[in-house]
Amino acid sequence: SISIGVLTSGGDAQGMNAAVRAVVRSALNLGVAVHAIFEGYQGMVDGGDRIRSLSWDDVGSILHRGGTIIGTARCPVFREREGRLAAARNLLRHGIDRLVVIGGDGSLTGANLFRQEWASLVAELVERGDIDELTAQRHSALMITGLVGSIDNDMVGTDMTIGADSALHRIVEAIDAITSTAASHQRTFVVEVMGRHCGYLALMSAIAGGADYVLIPESPPSENWEQEMCDLLRNGRAAGRRDSIVVVAEGACDNAGGPISSDRVRQVLQDRLGEDTRVTILGHVQRGGTPSAFDRCMSTLVGHAAVQELLSATPTSEPQMVGMRYNRVRQAPLMQCVEQTHAVARKIAEHDYAKAMELRGSSFTE
Ligand code: F6P
Numbered sequence: 001s002i003s004i005g006v007l008t009s010g011g012d013a014q015g016m017n018a019a020v021r022a023v024v025r026s027a028l029n030l031g032v033a034v035h036a037i038f039e040g041y042q043g044m045v046d047g048g049d050r051i052r053s054l055s056w057d058d059v060g061s062i063l064h065r066g067g068t069i070i071g072t073a074r075c076p077v078f079r080e081r082e083g084r085l086a087a088a089r090n091l092l093r094h095g096i097d098r099l100v101v102i103g104g105d106g107s108l109t110g111a112n113l114f115r116q117e118w119a120s121l122v123a124e125l126v127e128r129g130d131i132d133e134l135t136a137q138r139h140s141a142l143m144i145t146g147l148v149g150s151i152d153n154d155m156v157g158t159d160m161t162i163g164a165d166s167a168l169h170r171i172v173e174a175i176d177a178i179t180s181t182a183a184s185h186q187r188t189f190v191v192e193v194m195g196r197h198c199g200y201l202a203l204m205s206a207i208a209g210g211a212d213y214v215l216i217p218e219s220p221p222s223e224n225w226e227q228e229m230c231d232l233l234r235n236g237r238a239a240g241r242r243d244s245i246v247v248v249a250e251g252a253c254d255n256a257g258g259p260i261s262s263d264r265v266r267q268v269l270q271d272r273l274g275e276d277t278r279v280t281i282l283g284h285v286q287r288g289g290t291p292s293a294f295d296r297c298m299s300t301l302v303g304h305a306a307v308q309e310l311l312s313a314t315p316t317s318e319p320q321m322v323g324m325r326y327n328r329v330r331q332a333p334l335m336q337c338v339e340q341t342h343a344v345a346r347k348i349a350e351h352d353y354a355k356a357m358e359l360r361g362s363s364f365t366e
Contacts, residue, residue, distance in 0.1 A: 003033040004310060005051070005096040008068040009040035009075070009107035012287060013149040013163025015295030016068040016102055021059040022303025023100050028056055032311065035094050039071040040103070041078035041110060047090030063296055066166075066289045068149075072103075081121075084114055088121040088142075089130050097139040098313070100306045102162070104150040105338050108321065111144045112335050115319060118142035141315030145306045146334045147299075147322055151287055154198035156344060157337030157364050158323025158330075162302070165294040167194070167286045168204050174282055175209030175245060182243035185276070188233065188269050192262035192281040195249045197345045201286070202249035211245040212236055215252035215260050217348055218356060223255060229265075230272045244275075257351060298324060305329045325363065332364040 006023045008016045020036070027034040036054050037043045043050030062069050077083035091097065101111040118141060125131045148155045153164035171193050182189050191211075195201045199216025206214035213229045215221060222228065233244045246269070252260040262279045269277045291299070306322045309331055313319070320331040321338075340362050347356035 001033065001095070002098065002311070003035060003095045004098040004100065004307070005035045005037050005044075005091060005094070006070070006100045007037035007040055007044065007102065008070055008072045008149060009101060009103035009110070010072065011104060011150065012067045012072050013151050013161070014066045014166035014287070014289065014291035015162040015299035016072075016149050017062040017065050018291060018296045018299035019102050019147055019149070019162055019303040019306075020068065020070055021062055022300040023307055024054045024059045025056060026304045026307040030307065030311065032307075035096055036070045040073040040107070041075040041083075041087065042073040043071070044087040044090055045075065045077050045083045047086070047093065051090055051094055051096075053094075063300075064290055066291060074106075078110055078114075081117070084117060085121050085124060087114065088118065089125055092122075092125070092131055092135055092139055095139070097141065098143045098310050100145050100147060100303075100310060102147040102149045104148065104152075105155060105341050108146045108148070108334060108338050111146065112319060112338070115142045115144050143310060143313040143315065143317075144319045144334070145310040145313065145322060146319065147302050147306050151201065152195045152198045153200040154195070154341060155321075155323070155337060156340040156360055156362055157321060157332035158325065159327075160298060160324050162295060162299050163287070163291070164200065165298075166289070166292040167201055168208070169292050170286050170289060171201060171205040171282060172208045174280070174285070175205060175211065175247070178280060179209070179243045179245060182245065184242075186237070186242050188244040188246070188273065188275045188277045190246045190248055190262045190265045190269070190277065190279045192248045192250060192279065194282070194286050196251050197348060198251070199249045202247050202252070206247040209245065209247070211247045212241075213246045214248075215246070215265070216249045217251040217253050218353055220253050220255040220351075220353075225254070226268045226272070230269065233269070234273060255351070257349070301329050305331070336364055
């Protein structure tokens, strides 16, 4: 009998619960047992009651909840072979050799490494007498399917990641709120949003919130940006605009690759415009709270598709990531997507923005 495991790993994202629910119920519907691994890879390494089978009702009333009810963690022990050995032992105790991993690029890379090492881990467990030959033969391969949970929307191969839409809604609500107080005082605000290597949240919220200026890592401003930004804002005021908003992505850089912090932007505005300027760093508010309708729907669809993909996987097939492409649920080769995502970050660091954008648009599906 097949038993699959599901875990959420890395930073949480709204919609992870909807994905977990879809995985559990899709599996049960197909007569497949499903275990939740609590606290991400840490729970896999720890075992015990951190790996528990879930029933239909266990995932009731979680669709609309933010965060992840099965917990998540960033887990350094899983980076060590010893940690992965313990994890393999704990999975085999429950007969699990198929995993749906919901996380960002780091979590998915970890899953792939684990998969590649699986045979040697199993052999070592037999040698140590931790498992018998029959168990080893029955579970000679680990199969994985990835779902991308990250508010950053930074993964190549999917148009949207789980949580990005909810985070964007949260940011736009915040910008709307700031706009009204900014307008009352004719003040300038700098709003810093998340997105480590990806300006998606900053750019989209700047458009949706009607901001004056935006700074993102993928498209650094011209050398003269400080002057340009101040001129724009000054002209806006002169034309009667009462609120001025500048959105800064946390990973924003100038064209020499130096970081542009929200405080630097504030200082520039204050010095050159002589205006009362305030900074709002939205922080983890962006990652919390209820998922948007889009995130609930998308996570449900990709969660369901992930189970189908995982059940049709074979020990030799390439692991897949399930995401969205052109408004359709699509799968793409997991490791190519992860590697390409890293290549995008490298190209940004090398200031080759055109190449970075070309790579980000790569499609591994038709
Ligand atoms: O990757 C998601 C993200 O929210 C980034 O935008 C941010 O830089 C980072 O996680 C913050 O991580 P932590 O969970 O360590 O606060």
